[in-house]
Amino acid sequence: MWTFLHKLGSPRHFYRISGGMLPWLAWTTALLMAAGLYGGLVLAPPDYQQGESYRIIFIHVPSAWMSLFVYVIMAAAGAVGLVWRIKLADVMAAASAPLGASFTFLALVTGSLWGKPMWGTYWVWDARLTSELVLLFLYFGVMGLHAAIEDKRTASRAAAVLALVGVVNIPIIHYSVEWWSTLHQGPTVTKFDAPSIHLSMLVPLLLMALAFKLYYVTVLLMRARSEVLERERSSAWVRELARGT
Amino acid sequence: MDALREFFHMGGYAFYVWSAYGVALVVLVANVVVPMMRARDLRARLARQARLERSP
Known part of the structure; x- marks a missing residue:
């Protein structure tokens, strides 16, 4: 296991192994997403209070979950890069930022489109x-640091520090609906007792959540592979690869 | 046919539901296409460099 991880940590092996994994990941993502969409848009019944509008949940909730998940991964990878100087961790952190920003953007926009018919407003300055x-x-800040600082090592270090400081925001987002009174409804799925959602809605929701997670892994690997080639472009194995094509 | 129209009508919430799904589609597709284009450009650049080095 450790030798495998060690090998995976070397850019060359990462490039080879991730190349083999990508098609499988992409197809599994597509299948899960198709199943989740069919279940969510066609099979699941309308909600007894919100009618058909609740169907936004199948993209809103996975996006919101991913916006937090990707941030934690990005901050953790940044910390690993900061402490152990592992190049691949820096690459993962850098490649996560635009994806996390995308999920956050989606969570905000789909939430806004859900809020208008249900709350009567697109936006409200409440805690959540x-x-x-x-x-x-915070994601924009990390992306900005990567774009603005020429030296990749310095950029990664600065971005990791910002990401780690921003981690305080994660529990604030998660518990905001319990700490402050808010328009946003409380948690539906991640409650300690049974989730207050019917199985016909829960199954497609979890399928979509899994699909979003695999989508993240797929695109993360795609981005990381390019980043690795770019950073290692003067090394022997990349030259060899370039001659082969 | 009616069932299909009803499906796209979304109980009167068509604008909100389909806008949300439309934005999600655009963002998710863009996040795949942009890295693919970047990877292709990068590979072309590396191959060009390799050719230049071989024929001085």
Whole structure:
């Protein structure tokens, strides 16, 4: 196991192994997403209070979950890069930022499109929405640092520090609906007792959540592979690869 | 046919539901296409460099 991890940590082996994994990941993602969409848009019945509008949940909730998940991964990878100087961790952190920003953006926009018919407004400055918006700006900050600083090592270090400081925002987002009174409804699935959602809605929701997670892994690997080639372009194995094509 | 129209009508919430799904589609597809284009450009650049080095 450790030798495998060690090998995976070397850019060359990462490039080879991830190349073999990508098609499988992409197809599994597509299948899960198709199943989740069919279950969510066609099979699941309308909600007894919200009618058909609740169907936004199948993209809103997975996006919101991923916006937090990707941030934690990005901060953790940044910390690993900061402490152990592992190049691949820096690459993963850098490649996560635009994906996390995308999920956060989707969570905000789909939530807004859900809020208008249900709450009567697209936007309200309450704790959940505001802290999620702060998350988007944290992602933008990390992306900005990577774009602005020429030296990749310095950029990664600066971005990792920002990401680690921003971690305080994660529990704030998660518990905001319990700590402050808010328009946003409380948690539906991640409650300690049984989830307050019917199985015909829960199954497609979990399928979509899994699909979003695999989508993240797929695109993360795609981005990381390019980043690895770019950073290692003067090494022997990349030259060899370039001659072969 | 009616069932299909009803499906796209979304109980009167068509604008909100389909806008949400439309935005999600655009963002998810863009996140795949952009890295693919970047990877292709990068590979072309590396191959060009390799050719230049071989024929001085």
